Amino acid sequence: MRPKRSPPGPAAPRLPRLRSAARNLLIRALRRRQTTRAFSDRKLSAEMLSELLWAAFGVNRTRGPFGDVGRTAASASNAQEIDVYVALADGIYQYDARQHRLELVVPGDLRALAISRGPSRADPGVNAPVRLIYVADVERLVHARGFREPGLRDPQVQRAYYYVDTGLIAANVYLFAAATGLAAWFHNCNRAGLAARLPLREGQRVLFAQTVGYPPRRPRGTRR
Numbered sequence: 001m002r003p004k005r006s007p008p009g010p011a012a013p014r015l016p017r018l019r020s021a022a023r024n025l026l027i028r029a030l031r032r033r034q035t036t037r038a039f040s041d042r043k044l045s046a047e048m049l050s051e052l053l054w055a056a057f058g059v060n061r062t063r064g065p066f067g068d069v070g071r072t073a074a075s076a077s078n079a080q081e082i083d084v085y086v087a088l089a090d091g092i093y094q095y096d097a098r099q100h101r102l103e104l105v106v107p108g109d110l111r112a113l114a115i116s117r118g119p120s121r122a123d124p125g126v127n128a129p130v131r132l133i134y135v136a137d138v139e140r141l142v143h144a145r146g147f148r149e150p151g152l153r154d155p156q157v158q159r160a161y162y163y164v165d166t167g168l169i170a171a172n173v174y175l176f177a178a179a180t181g182l183a184a185w186f187h188n189c190n191r192a193g194l195a196a197r198l199p200l201r202e203g204q205r206v207l208f209a210q211t212v213g214y215p216p217r218r219p220r221g222t223r224r
């Protein structure tokens with residue numbers, strides 16, 4: 001692509017080369033951020049799962065905008081309309097960020113529902129220990145305590161907001177994975193299958209899923 005001619009005005013600031021990443025954990029995580037679609041079946045420790053969920057969409061301030069708590073990911077008018085469900089080998093749980101705990105929603109191994117592939121196509125994340133499922137609650141946007149923004153009642157604006165808000169959570173998960181050596185994969189999911197199993201209210205929409213786990217074990221003697 002040919003560079004565009006700059007309009008008259010100040011010279012653009014020079015961007016120095018990135019310094020050694022060694023001292024900067026965030027730059028290092030950004031360098032490593034990627035989608036990985038292969039997983040080992042190694043479980044995440046309780047500590048790792050706890051940190052993953054907090055990084056994804058935990059409470060990071062008791063006093064956030066509009067009289068509510070603040071979260072690690074931004075949301076439109078601080079509506080916090082995305083719920084994170086966590087599919088593990090023994091059930092699907094809902095992440096309660098305020099109490100920082102998991103609540104069982106449906107027992108049983110339903111991790112396969114977090115993927116939209118047909119039975120003929122293998123699911124590369126089938127062994128992964130954790131599948132996050134992002135569900136929007138439109139009612140929470142409508143009743144957000146933030147500005148009385150008319151857009152919050154417009155279905156098209158609502159859609160834009162809840163997809164953006166999901167992406168911000170997913171980006172946190174990608175960066176947490178990159179920083180801790182986990183593999184992460186954001187993907188479509190079996191929306192109808194999940195909606196049939198999860199006890200959702202009217203106005204709740206299953207949007208996307210994100211598979212998280214350890215990358216596959218390498219045979220001895222091979223380098224990553």
Ligand SMILES: Cc1cc2nc3c(=O)[nH]c(=O)nc-3n(C[C@H](O)[C@H](O)[C@H](O)COP(=O)(O)O)c2cc1C
Nearest residue numbers: 033034035036037116167174185186187188189208
């Ligand atoms: C909105 C969105 C939807 C995606 N859906 C899928 C999907 O259904 N299946 C899949 O394998 N990857 C999916 N991905 C992952 C992208 O293919 C991946 O992020 C892209 O190829 C760039 O690769 P990288 O994340 O390693 O930079 C999705 C990513 C986004 C942002």
